[in-house]
Amino acid sequence: MPTTTRRQFLLDTLVLAASFPAFYSPLTAKADSNAPISSRNVRFLLRNDADYAKHRQIFNKRITAMPKIIAVCINEKGVQEAVTYAQTAKLPVAIKSGGHSFEGFSTNDGGLMLDLSGMNKPKYNKTTKRLTIQPGAKLGKVYEYLHQYGRLIPAGSCAGVGVAGLTLGGGYGFFARQLGLTCDSLQRVRMVDGKGQLHDSNNNPELLWGCKGGGNGNFGIITELEFNTHPAPSYFSSYRYKYRNLTPSSATQLAERWFDWMKTLPNTAYSSWVLNGKHVTVIVTDTSNTASTSLKTILAKLKAGATETLTPRKDAFLPGIQRYKGGVDPMYFKNVSAGYYRDFTDIKTLLPTICKQIAAAKLTTILQINTLGGAINNPTLEATAAYPHRAFGYLGELQTYYDKATQTNMAEHIVRDIQGMLTAGGIKAHYRNYPDVELPNWEAAYYGNSYPRLQALKRQFDPDNLIRHPQSVKL
Ligand SMILES: Cc1cc2nc3c(=O)[nH]c(=O)nc-3n(C[C@H](O)[C@H](O)[C@H](O)COP(=O)(O)OP(=O)(O)OC[C@H]3O[C@@H](n4cnc5c(N)ncnc54)[C@H](O)[C@@H]3O)c2cc1C
DSSP: OOOOHHHHHHHHHHHHHHOTTTOOOOOOSSTTOOOOOOOOSSEEEETSSSSHHHHHHSSTTOOOOOOSEEEESHHHHHHHHHHHHHHHOOEEEESSSSSSOOTTTOSSSSEEEEOOHHHOOOOEEEETTEEOOOTOOOOOHHHHHHHTTTTTTOOSSOSBBBBHHHHTOOOEEEEHHHHOOGGGEEEEEEETTTSSSSGGGGGGGOOOOOTTTTTTTSSSSEEEEEEEEOOOOOOEEEEEEOOOSSHHHHHHHHHHEEEEEEEEOTTTEEEEEEETTTTEEEEEESSSSSSOHHHHHHHHHHTTTTTEEEEEEEEEEHHHHTTOOOOOSBEEEEEEEEEEEEGGGGGGTTHHHHHHHHHOOOOOEEEEEEEOOGGGGGGGGGGGGOOOOOOEEEEEEEEEEEEEEHHHHHHHHHHHHHHHHHHTTTTTOTTTOOOTTTTTHHHHHHGGGGGGHHHHHHHHHHHTBBBOOSSSSOO
């Protein structure tokens, strides 16, 4: 080879190598003609690959599923390549963005897991005031990124939760009573369907509708989300009251009062009633510059009966919400939706027995009831989103935490018993983002009247049911 040609060859090789991610190492098809071939867009990992364990890990250590192959996607094209491979190899596809699914719906046993956690770039447009973001971005980073522009999207508080999983199931948090659910700010998505085809919801309004509360691992892989953003408040105030050593009856009475007081909670505020064993903590947060009279009245009532009042805080917005960012290390838990409630009467007769069960539980067991309402209830949003639960003012979450894999059965047993009481007591509506794999009639519980329309989207975009998990929309 002449020198110039060889130099050119070396240069070309160098340029080519530089354009691949550092980890690129093609899997050859020699050993197995069905083996996937990595590219600059996607890296396939088999169970014996060194990085497999890192990418397999999700937030809930209770889930032990082992995908046959993990496709670590670098970009949208990589998602398409991975789906095409899954079709050929006839492998069911699970989608991991933030990996925080309570039931591990972002992984599977023996199938293909798409790991989108590396697709996490945000881009804010100052003119349109819109945020375009990839699915693997985590909420902590989203708040931080938008803060430099003085903006936010109303989302949850835990920093490790993925923006895709949160939004596609609805998404609520401290700002939802003022600004609506996370999905209410969603304006557009891009999606790879079960055939590997790319779609833009600008050409398909029904797709956008489905992704507002009904899009979690059901009919396609969302590769990009575009949101309207909102001005970030200047302050984030929080108040905390503890009520110790309650009996089931006194805990129930406190809940009744809390429900009553929440009727006048301003929309800038949020509250939760949290029963942990025999103790209740009430949290209130607020984003107004100065607490309104109605909020002050509620705070005074909360303080009057409390065993302990923590010093109220008024922080600047970002550090204020960061105090609620939670842990990022995976942990053992069995958490589920404990149902939506219109008011206290929905759980009045159930609560004393549930409080008794929680007090007697051998693992840390918590019932948390959160305020919804406000902007979420806006009836004009009803037709815009698959999310079907706007009429409910409250959402319950049952949580069990533990330390060792050997306690999994006990945790599941505790939750099963209490969920059984709720079901028997007539609680039928549940939050899709707090799934319970044992829930009967989950289709109606999560999606209500939206379910048949979601099935139509499933038939349109994933007729082979390639994308699936135990509670994905059926054909
Ligand atoms: C610690 C913790 C705190 C939480 N706090 C809140 C809260 O404040 N408010 C709230 O509303 N919820 C909250 N949740 C629930 C949370 O919204 C859901 O668990 C959510 O689905 C997690 O999204 P993810 O991307 O992190 O999870 P993943 O496990 O990656 O995915 C969750 C689900 O979404 C699907 N999915 C993920 N990415 C895509 C995609 N790109 N395209 C299509 N489908 C996809 C998956 O199939 C799976 O079913 C919390 C959960 C945890 C564990």
